[in-house]
Amino acid sequence: MCTSGAWAPRVAMNISRKTILVIVSTFIGLVFILAITSDFILLNSFANLENKLLGESIAKLKYEIRESLDDMESCARDYVALVQKGGASEIGTLDTDSLVNHHVDFVAVYNAAGELLSAKSADYHYRRPAGLDDGLVQCLGKTALFAIKGKDRHLKGAIRNGARLHQVVVRPCAGGGVLLVGRNIDREEIAQLSDISEFALEIRQVRDEGLPADFKEALADLGDGASFHAVPLDESHIAGYALFNDINGQPLFIAKLTERRLLYQQGKASITYILAALCVAGFVFCCVMLFFVRETVLKRLGILSATVRQISNDSDISSRLKVTEHNDELDDLALTINGMLDSLERAEVTLREREEQYRILFERAPDSILLLGTEGDESGRIVAANKASAIQHGYTVEELCGMSIHDLNVPESNEASADWMERIFSGQWITFEVWHFRKDGARFPLEVHAGPVKLNGKNYILGFDRDITSRKLAEETDHMYMEQIRQLNTELARQANGLEAANSELEAFNYSVSHDLRGPLTRISGYSQLILEEAALDSQTRSYVTRIYESSCWLNEMIDAMLRLAQLARSEFQPQQVDLSAIVESLSIDFRAAEPERRPEVVIAPGLTVVGDLRLLKILLTNLFSNAWKYTAHSPSPRIEFGALHNGPVPVFFISDTGAGFDMKDVDRLFRVFTRLHDPGQFAGNGIGLATVQRIVNRHGGRIWAEGEPQKGATFYFTLQPDNPSVSRSFAS
Incomplete structure (x- = not known):
């Protein structure tokens, strides 16, 4: 501040001298330019005129000589x-x-x-x-x-x-x-x-x-x-x-x-008189300009300088410069300085608020914060520490600030610190784990995030430490649990293999039983048919034999259905683009051909395609369309509709009818094997169709459900892919 006060008067004096120097130099330069211009332009003009007059004199001489010769002639x-x-x-x-x-x-x-x-x-x-x-x-x-x-x-x-x-x-x-x-x-x-x-x-x-x-x-x-x-x-x-x-x-x-x-001499004398007059006028002009500049600029500039110096000496940025009524650049300068003082005052308030915020954050941070010196006597020493760091290590803040970081590190951490320091000195912020000693000698692990900072022109290392003892314990517990989970997964895999083997044996048993039953049933059916062809049977005997024949046929159909159901699980899934609308259209044509006397209204939405197994999807649609055709046989206004809903994440297909319907309380029994909700005397069936449909839908990763009302019809909804499109279609297989 003292240096600034001693320097300001010299600045004002220098400005005065520079002003005089600029004005005088400008005037001398103008006079010099005018003199040179006069010499090169005016004097040259006089010289040219002089040469012209001289040429006229020479022409006069030549004329006199010619006149003399003419007289002689x-x-x-x-x-x-x-x-x-x-x-x-x-x-x-x-x-x-x-x-x-x-x-x-x-x-x-x-x-x-x-x-x-x-x-x-x-x-x-x-x-x-x-x-x-x-x-x-x-x-x-x-x-x-x-x-x-x-x-x-x-x-x-x-x-x-x-x-x-x-x-x-x-x-x-x-x-x-x-x-x-x-x-x-x-x-x-x-x-x-x-x-x-x-x-x-x-x-x-x-x-x-x-x-x-x-x-x-x-x-x-x-x-x-x-x-x-x-x-x-x-x-x-x-x-x-x-x-x-x-x-x-x-x-x-x-x-x-x-x-x-x-x-020429007259022109030179005139130029001399003009330059002399300009020098006198220039001297007067310089004096007037110096007086004007001193009174209107330098004097006010000196007042501004003195006021700014006083503000600087007193460190009082709340003071303001006086603004005159001249409304010129110096007033603009004063306003600018006042604006700068306003900004400095606001910045000082903001700085104090931020310093207070940072102090509170530093002192009350839940994690340990350490500031390490890197230069001179402070190298490696703890320059500042917060309360959390002191509590974490069992020291007071004053005790920590007198220690070296190497006093807190365990020997293994001190050996590894050279690499960490090298990376930090290269300008990196790094995260690493370290072990420290508490005041009582106990060791505990820390996760440290540290990097270089510069404060007041000095280089430091700022470190944020977090006690990870609980995390280490959790990691060890997680490791133990993972080992247990691995053992349980091994056991589950062993049991799954056993179940797969049991299922294979069960399927083999079902196939064997179905195959072994087919021969006796064929013979029973054949002999029953031969007996019925005999005319000598009484009515009761014919009734018994007829029932035996029908039961054997029904049992044979059941065996075929069980075989088809078993084959669904063993068949390979072959996905491709399938036109569901075309399949339903083909089924409608086939069923109308089989029963031409029936004329139900069939509505099929065009262009419904899906990626799936063509063979399985034909079976699915055949069973659903067959059910709709069958249960609308007694409907006064039979109607079957195939379509799709697109208001969800995946398309929902449906087949609805206006047939016999069902009671919603029995909806959970619909897809069970051998379960039937209607009188077999009215509607034929074996109870395998909807179970087959559900298994095919499951193989495609979709789901199926139904809604119905007795004597008003039923609607079967199904999807052919998971509701989450990111799930692979290989889910079904």
Whole structure:
């Protein structure tokens, strides 16, 4: 807290300095960008304009030279007229004033062979006579020959005579010769051109061996096709260079024009004044901004910082910052800090409540809870324990907290603890069994669920221990009971095997008895039939013999029924898809064919199928349909119906009739072997049919029951699979 209080003023000071630095740096950057922009844009614009003006000056120079040549050409026409009138000798008679008045330095006439016929020379600048030197005569002769031999004898331009330059106009005259009028390009001529154009002029020949470096640089640029070459000489002067060709079109001399950079200097001065004004305005702006920022931001920010520091020093999160009426970002910051303090206050309350909850859970948990240290002096020692752990081990909580976990472990558990610790240190939560000592030295088993936790930056092991003494005893008891159950199952299996053998012997006995009885019964039936065929029998004897014959037939049918019932138990169950509706339809056709005089109403639901044994299901349906057909024989409105109900977990099939019915009090006797509920004199039967039906239903894992009312009919319901579909159909077999 003290560190925070000492640090806050430095933060405010740093913010002030940073604000000043940002504002000043921004201003300097803007001035620098403006200066660079001015230099690259404005000064370049001035420089381009300066170059344009320089180009115009060079164009003016070229114009003056062309005007000079045009004047000389006009003069040449006058002299040509004079020669044509009086001959070439007229040129030699000219006086000096004539040349001075025409602003020419020499006039010469050459014949077609390039020989000088006549000439006159003067210095028109000083208005005095002058002679033609041999070099000039030869140079003019070469020019004359060039014009005479060329296609165009009207030429004008400059020629070179050693170190001197001349302007020359060539005009044809009589006799195939030419007249040349010229002017010397000397210092006086250059000075005159400089006075006319108002700039310093310097002319150098291209072939001059002592050509200065700036002329060479200009010559290289002009040789690439530039119209002129401009180079600033210093801050106050600029030079422009132009290339002039000779009368043959070849580069002859370079003219250098030097001017003062008045426009550039004026632009530079203007930019300087603008930057100075911006600096002054920027300084004033910086001062105003600093005052505004200090009064509207930094001062309020300092108050916020001091208030937050006071809250931090006092650890009083119930205090709140004052919110002004400025309604700006700083007020939003204050509101945000207040919201944070609200959240911290709620979080502190929640934390205290949870700490209290965890403390209560820790102290009152029914299972033992131990916290073990893993670092430094706490390694392996019990750092915290709850009351249940103390009671479980027979110690007080204070005694446990001064012990090592190895003091509680039995030696075998201490040997195995290395593996448990390794897995826990790898980050796993594991469950294992361990044995501990109580304070009195007794050993008891525990189930431990332990794993790593981190509290206040330190690593610990948190373990939940549960005394499993009762479970161990229960496991031993369960083991004993399981052994007894195994012995009982063995005994039951032995008895089941005995019962199976007895049943097999009983079935064999029944089959043997039935088989042994069939022979005598056949003979009794046969002899009785022979006796009845005798006509001499009295009525009483015939009655006795008839009863013997009928009884033997009934007993034979009973034997057949018993054999079929016995075969049901031994036959193999062969499941397949069976169409029950088709079977009942076939039975109806067969019974109608057997008794065509009977016309009961038979209703059969279509498409009722089931998975079962086809042979057994035919027997089942035959017995049930036979009963319905038989007991509706005396019904005034006989009706038989076969259908199914689908309102349960499995389909429930039924066969109902409107026949004799039965009393529900006798329902438990329906499916007993040899049991009959009706008078045998009215309805024939052997009491085996419904018992057979029940056995077939049982083999399919289903169930059968019946409902009836005397003289109103009966309904037999049956299922052909267990009510729980998950039970296998192999149940019946």
